[in-house]
Amino acid sequence: MKSFRLPQAMAAAALCAASSSALAQGSDLTLYGYLNTAVESYYKGAAASSSAVGLPSATTSRLTNYGSFFGTRGSEDLGGGMKALFQVESYVFLDGVTPPGFNAFASRNTRVGLETPYGTVFGGVWDTPVRMLLARDLFPGSTPDGGQILGNGVANTVSNVQAPGSFARRQVNTLAYWSPSMNGLRLMAHYSFGEDATPTARPRLLSTSAVYDGGPLSLGAAYETHGRYGGAGTQDRAWVLYGAYTFGNLKLGAYVVDMHYERVIGSDTLDLDVRNWQLQATYRLGKGLLKAAYTRADNGSGSLSALGTDANGQVTVDASRMAGQATAGPDTGASQIALGYEYGLSKRTAWHTNLLFHRNERNGAYTPFAGVPSPAGALGVRTRLLSVGLRHVF
Numbered sequence: 001m002k003s004f005r006l007p008q009a010m011a012a013a014a015l016c017a018a019s020s021s022a023l024a025q026g027s028d029l030t031l032y033g034y035l036n037t038a039v040e041s042y043y044k045g046a047a048a049s050s051s052a053v054g055l056p057s058a059t060t061s062r063l064t065n066y067g068s069f070f071g072t073r074g075s076e077d078l079g080g081g082m083k084a085l086f087q088v089e090s091y092v093f094l095d096g097v098t099p100p101g102f103n104a105f106a107s108r109n110t111r112v113g114l115e116t117p118y119g120t121v122f123g124g125v126w127d128t129p130v131r132m133l134l135a136r137d138l139f140p141g142s143t144p145d146g147g148q149i150l151g152n153g154v155a156n157t158v159s160n161v162q163a164p165g166s167f168a169r170r171q172v173n174t175l176a177y178w179s180p181s182m183n184g185l186r187l188m189a190h191y192s193f194g195e196d197a198t199p200t201a202r203p204r205l206l207s208t209s210a211v212y213d214g215g216p217l218s219l220g221a222a223y224e225t226h227g228r229y230g231g232a233g234t235q236d237r238a239w240v241l242y243g244a245y246t247f248g249n250l251k252l253g254a255y256v257v258d259m260h261y262e263r264v265i266g267s268d269t270l271d272l273d274v275r276n277w278q279l280q281a282t283y284r285l286g287k288g289l290l291k292a293a294y295t296r297a298d299n300g301s302g303s304l305s306a307l308g309t310d311a312n313g314q315v316t317v318d319a320s321r322m323a324g325q326a327t328a329g330p331d332t333g334a335s336q337i338a339l340g341y342e343y344g345l346s347k348r349t350a351w352h353t354n355l356l357f358h359r360n361e362r363n364g365a366y367t368p369f370a371g372v373p374s375p376a377g378a379l380g381v382r383t384r385l386l387s388v389g390l391r392h393v394f
Helices: 008-015 129-134
Strands: 027-044 058-065 069-079 082-091 110-116 119-127 154-158 168-178 185-192 204-214 217-227 235-247 250-265 268-285 288-297 307-309 315-317 334-344 349-360 382-393
Touching: 082 119, 119 129, 129 168, 129 185, 129 204, 129 217, 129 235, 168 204
Parallel strands: 154 168
Antiparallel strands: 027 058, 027 069, 027 382, 069 082, 082 110, 110 119, 119 168, 168 185, 185 204, 204 217, 217 235, 235 250, 250 268, 268 288, 288 334, 307 315, 334 349, 349 382
């Protein structure tokens, strides 16, 4: 993300909150933002004929917000190779629609910490290392965001008792360590304290990653555990592997994600295993960029299955046996093809257009990111999308 640095007096006037100590020699303050919106034609097909919950097909036109935000960050030189760091980042809903009960201010990546020669330590709300690796998807924050499938749902600004199925999380109550870059290799570890309790457990999260970026090659591995998310004694976990290589104007990349869930149901502990993956490619054409990604969620396996049948032989869903969008059983997977083109009008402004083809299998319950919602229990829904939008970074 590009940002611009204001002279300190201008920053103080703009913010009306900077103290004289923040303007001392050796400190800095940066305002930055990302504004992205699009007009979408969104087609949702009917539920599968075998689904007990029906859904008619429909087309919706809408103006959507693609992950827009505004923030300020800065540092203060403490001497001896140490710096104090801060960042306050807030949502911007360009479509004017704020989720009910949602506090947009300081709800994105927000922190205070110390940078030393041995690494950076901070506390606040921040994307987990798993989510940061998944954000190398080609369409992050937009409806075709592949992280919605890869991470089993994108969870924005959540605690340990919210969105327990998701491994693409922006986590509150986070204490983090980032190593310095070591010839392109950086290590990260985040811990989210168990401050929120369920009636039977006090959940907590640990997320780690090792990412290498050097010349044309990028490699990443991340591992995350969710303790007690599914009840006392349970342990959910996920591995993410990523690789990409640039050949001139062409860049190819791939993900593999393995997720394991455990849920206490009555006196039993049931389990679910899901493997998701993605292939992606971009090609640079002057000021333009072509993008394509194929993302796949395989069928879930294990004893945690939400599927049943009613008296008419239609397939029903027990929501308590779902892990996010996933469950065990035949034809519970999904796939999507995302195609995009963007053209740079300047270094900071671009227009873009996307096509999305999202297909659930007969018993699949996956949805596109921030998609038009379906009734609970509707299975086998398919979605098509065409969007045209504008993005500006400052």
